[in-house]
Amino acid sequence: MIGLSMNQKLWVPWMRRSIQLALLAEGMTSPNPVVGAVVLDSTGKLVGEGFHTGSGNAHAEIEALNQAGGKANEGTIVVTLEPCCHHGLTPPCTEALIKAGLKRVVIGMVDPDPRVSGNGISRLRDSGLEVIEGVLKEECEFINREFVFRIRNGRPWGILKWAMSLDGRIGLPNGSSKWITDKTARDAVHKIRSKCDAVIVGGGTLRADDPHLTSRGKSNPEPLRVVFSRSLDLPKSANLWDTKIAKTIIAYGPEGNEDFFSDFKDGPERLLLNSNDPSELLTSLAGKGCNKVLWECGPLLATSAIDSNCVQELIVFVAPKLLGGKSAMCPLGSFGFESINSTYNLQHSFLEQKGTDLCWRLAF
Amino acid sequence: MIGLSMNQKLWVPWMRRSIQLALLAEGMTSPNPVVGAVVLDSTGKLVGEGFHTGSGNAHAEIEALNQAGGKANEGTIVVTLEPCCHHGLTPPCTEALIKAGLKRVVIGMVDPDPRVSGNGISRLRDSGLEVIEGVLKEECEFINREFVFRIRNGRPWGILKWAMSLDGRIGLPNGSSKWITDKTARDAVHKIRSKCDAVIVGGGTLRADDPHLTSRGKSNPEPLRVVFSRSLDLPKSANLWDTKIAKTIIAYGPEGNEDFFSDFKDGPERLLLNSNDPSELLTSLAGKGCNKVLWECGPLLATSAIDSNCVQELIVFVAPKLLGGKSAMCPLGSFGFESINSTYNLQHSFLEQKGTDLCWRLAF
Numbered sequence: 001m002i003g004l005s006m007n008q009k010l011w012v013p014w015m016r017r018s019i020q021l022a023l024l025a026e027g028m029t030s031p032n033p034v035v036g037a038v039v040l041d042s043t044g045k046l047v048g049e050g051f052h053t054g055s056g057n058a059h060a061e062i063e064a065l066n067q068a069g070g071k072a073n074e075g076t077i078v079v080t081l082e083p084c085c086h087h088g089l090t091p092p093c094t095e096a097l098i099k100a101g102l103k104r105v106v107i108g109m110v111d112p113d114p115r116v117s118g119n120g121i122s123r124l125r126d127s128g129l130e131v132i133e134g135v136l137k138e139e140c141e142f143i144n145r146e147f148v149f150r151i152r153n154g155r156p157w158g159i160l161k162w163a164m165s166l167d168g169r170i171g172l173p174n175g176s177s178k179w180i181t182d183k184t185a186r187d188a189v190h191k192i193r194s195k196c197d198a199v200i201v202g203g204g205t206l207r208a209d210d211p212h213l214t215s216r217g218k219s220n221p222e223p224l225r226v227v228f229s230r231s232l233d234l235p236k237s238a239n240l241w242d243t244k245i246a247k248t249i250i251a252y253g254p255e256g257n258e259d260f261f262s263d264f265k266d267g268p269e270r271l272l273l274n275s276n277d278p279s280e281l282l283t284s285l286a287g288k289g290c291n292k293v294l295w296e297c298g299p300l301l302a303t304s305a306i307d308s309n310c311v312q313e314l315i316v317f318v319a320p321k322l323l324g325g326k327s328a329m330c331p332l333g334s335f336g337f338e339s340i341n342s343t344y345n346l347q348h349s350f351l352e353q354k355g356t357d358l359c360w361r362l363a364f
Numbered sequence: 365m366i367g368l369s370m371n372q373k374l375w376v377p378w379m380r381r382s383i384q385l386a387l388l389a390e391g392m393t394s395p396n397p398v399v400g401a402v403v404l405d406s407t408g409k410l411v412g413e414g415f416h417t418g419s420g421n422a423h424a425e426i427e428a429l430n431q432a433g434g435k436a437n438e439g440t441i442v443v444t445l446e447p448c449c450h451h452g453l454t455p456p457c458t459e460a461l462i463k464a465g466l467k468r469v470v471i472g473m474v475d476p477d478p479r480v481s482g483n484g485i486s487r488l489r490d491s492g493l494e495v496i497e498g499v500l501k502e503e504c505e506f507i508n509r510e511f512v513f514r515i516r517n518g519r520p521w522g523i524l525k526w527a528m529s530l531d532g533r534i535g536l537p538n539g540s541s542k543w544i545t546d547k548t549a550r551d552a553v554h555k556i557r558s559k560c561d562a563v564i565v566g567g568g569t570l571r572a573d574d575p576h577l578t579s580r581g582k583s584n585p586e587p588l589r590v591v592f593s594r595s596l597d598l599p600k601s602a603n604l605w606d607t608k609i610a611k612t613i614i615a616y617g618p619e620g621n622e623d624f625f626s627d628f629k630d631g632p633e634r635l636l637l638n639s640n641d642p643s644e645l646l647t648s649l650a651g652k653g654c655n656k657v658l659w660e661c662g663p664l665l666a667t668s669a670i671d672s673n674c675v676q677e678l679i680v681f682v683a684p685k686l687l688g689g690k691s692a693m694c695p696l697g698s699f700g701f702e703s704i705n706s707t708y709n710l711q712h713s714f715l716e717q718k719g720t721d722l723c724w725r726l727a728f
Contacts, residue, residue, distance in 0.1 A: 164532055165707070166678065166680055166710065166724070166726070167532065167694060167695045167696040168528055168531065168532010168533065168694055168695060169532065169694070172701055172702070172703070172704065172707075173698070174702060176702070176703055176704055177704065178704060179704065180704060303688060306686065314530065316530055318682070318724075320709065320710040320711070320712055320724075320726050321704075321707045321708060321709050321710070322670065322696060322699070322707060322708035322710070323699075323701060323704070323707050324667060324696045324697060324698050324699035324700075324701060324707075325694075325697075325698050325699075325701075326697060326698040328690075328692035328694060330531060330532055330533070330689075330692060330694065331531045331532065332531040332686060332688045333688060333689075333690060334537070334688050334689050334690040335686070335687075335688035335689075336688075337536055337687060337688060337689075338536070338538060338540070339536070339540055340536065340540055340541065340542060340543060340544060340685075340687070343529070343536075343685045343686060343687050343688075344685060344686035345684065345685050346530065346684040346685070346686070347684070348684055348717075348720060351717070351722070353712075353715070356712060358715070358722075358724065360530075360682075360684075360722065362530070362684050
């Protein structure tokens, strides 16, 4: 709030409420951002609230205006994101705001979508409405960091998650890893999945663990499940091939042996890529509407994803166990670092205890 | 405090103060325990406080009685540990208490030393003093867990410490490890050392890091520094061989090549052991007055120390860095576990952030 003018500060409490509203649909709106809005009448009384519930549904502004009805006249709308001015799946919000007779629009952040990107604000000002920008801008950008990242970089925000013992092992030398963390931590992983648009594993994880990769019903629809395999050396039978609960994509590079599909039953979608570069996979997933993906893969793919800048955030669960093991079962492979000063250095973001385990969240 | 009688509860606040006093000398009193005492006059007014400052110095009771002088007559002493009744380096405290004319002695815990172990209490009761036992017993036992452990097991309490990256590495494949954690964490390690009687490393750590292993002046005298080497394949020149700042012991098993000492300058003490079992080293260190030792060793010795029950507590520093590396530089070697259910499972004890790093303390 440092650096805000008096005129901006006035609207901070209402912007906080709009942010709360926006977050009610966290993980549900991709490829759209989360957006929240409140409408106040001409005397400053709350007369409408709304948030965007998902692609194709009404925008937050429309939800709030519908609640307010005629009371919006001469009133104010406080909205986390610049109102759109283009015809997408729904009509432009700017026109609805003008039609409702609002006198003032308070905005958290400019929409980075090139179709809007200041044009919405211009349209409102040109129509005689007062527009106040930049109220809790950082907070509004933070709740949409994945959307903003995708718009700017053309690929989704990547989160890498692993669970390890106190001595940094993700499994015993014999491959056994069930369960390093306890149920509270594993439930937390289901919650994290529910906020993501896709969950990605490699062929190795599929062969070793035969995972379900669902949120166990915590989100509907379930996130997209993606197997990223160079070789297509995959089992004929796997939990991921059952797409009744959730969709599955089998992504593979040019070396993939497509014989695998010869007597393969229907269900999973096939995605041939031009390379084994994780960023090419993510570009494809952005095209499918993913703002945020979760990497739940083994050391090889995780290392490759980090090295190709496909991981923006790390979530590490640490269990109070000692596994030991000569043949390393470590979370990551080699980056080729020669000096500690050149290693990846992350920023602390959030730390909490999940049952007996620690959950540490960090940003790259 | 659950289960305390009214008569015991009355003394809880004064016992808390005695515990505070005891802890003022934490890490300074070995092989003795930490002990604190307060003396109240016949009206219940505080007239004396004391704590044991180190082996050979006056016991806490005597310090408190000296402050109280004649005001102790008909008064009460509240002391964390049962007063001694034998001639050690100082005369028995029981006699001083009786002579001071006290009417009541309130005790936290019974002294596990077989020379006392209830005999002090009997001596006081036989002399007509009221004795109230078991006030904050668990707390009093906790602050002396290392002393109690040494008396019961014949070897010091062991703490194992390591510092690792988020991906569980204690160094790069090329051996580089300076510095994984930042200065705040490294200062915290010096503080931990200052509370220990000895710091132990193996030959590998000595060769790789040439450490000082001091508390950087945080304790005086500095803790004893111990190199535990099977082979005596050690460098002729090392920071540990300079014993002006702190004493050093070179401990070695039957396979040690004593030629190493042929043209070795004076300074470090030599300690030949009958085996390479870490518990034999610890038994020797108990004989030298150590209640608490800190293992700061590499994977091989750490694994061996854990497997031989020479580690009661673990302190893990986790830095927000990713090191990677194919050739594992992991904190521990192999325990030979076949199932996650059979791995070591530790109890959370304390978690805090030290600068950008985490410090997690756990008990076996």
